[in-house]
Structures are given as C-alpha cells and as structure tokens.
Amino acid sequence: MTGFLKANYHTHTYRCQHAYGSEREYIEAAIRMGIAELGFSDHVPCPFKDGYVSGIRMTMEQAPEYVYAIRELGKEYASDIKLYVGFEAEYIPEFFKEQKAMFDRLGCDYMIMGQHFMKSEQTGPYTCLLYTSPSPRDGLLSRMPSSA
DSSP: OOSSOOEEEEEOOGGGSSOOSOHHHHHHHHHHTTOSEEEEEEEOOOOOSSOOOOSSSOOGGGHHHHHHHHHHHHHHTTTTOEEEEEEEEOOOHHHHHHHHHHHHHHTOSEEEEOOOBSSOTTTOOBOOOOOOSSOTTHHHHTTSOOOO
C-alpha cells in the first residue's frame, strides 16, 4: 500500500480498562504491519475530588508510570519505530487546569480530543455509542437520558 500515512496516534493501554495486551505487544504488532509511528493516547485521568473511581480511564497516580513505560519502550524500539505518548481527552472545564499541568509536568507529546461526555463522567451524559458489548462502559449507558 502506498500513499498512506503509516502511523497510528490512537492507541490505548490496559490502564483504560477496555484495552487488552501489553504496550510491547502493540508495538511489535505495529512494526509487523509496517507502522512507522505509534502514538499511545490513553484516556486522560480526571482529578475527581469526591473519591469517584472511573471504570474507563487510569487514575492520576498511574499517569507518571504510563508515560515512563512508553518512554522506556521508545528507547528500546528506537531503531524500529517512533513512539509518542499522550492522552485522549475530553474538555471538561472543572478538570482542565489540573490535567494540563499534569500533561506539561510529564512532558507528553500530544493530546487528542475524544469528547465522550458533555460534562464530567460522573454526571454524563455519555455521548459515544459505538462500542461492543459487554464493555465497562455499559453501566454508563444506564445514566443516559432516553430518547423520546
């Protein structure tokens, strides 16, 4: 195949709780497929203040290890593939400042928009319906307003 971008910038890890396999497995599969650049963009953690624990994203405490793991693999596979690390994020005003500070502190490469919620994950509504079931997101759908 010619003329196509040989890159993928939307790759999740097990930390999001709906991706399976190791980072190494994703990297080696990408190399076998001829991918030149692979970007990991797990769901950005949210700094929930009331003890809420997300079922679809890593915690704020996991973020440094996530970035470190990808950076280390980037060194190991440098002659085979270029790796990037970032986050897929929604714009939720109450979280943005703290998330941006974390992003900058960790030295991430990029952020992609993935607006799954119109408000916080806790209050919804969940706006992405394209998924396979069963999924950790199934419980979120029960909070969505039904269409009349």
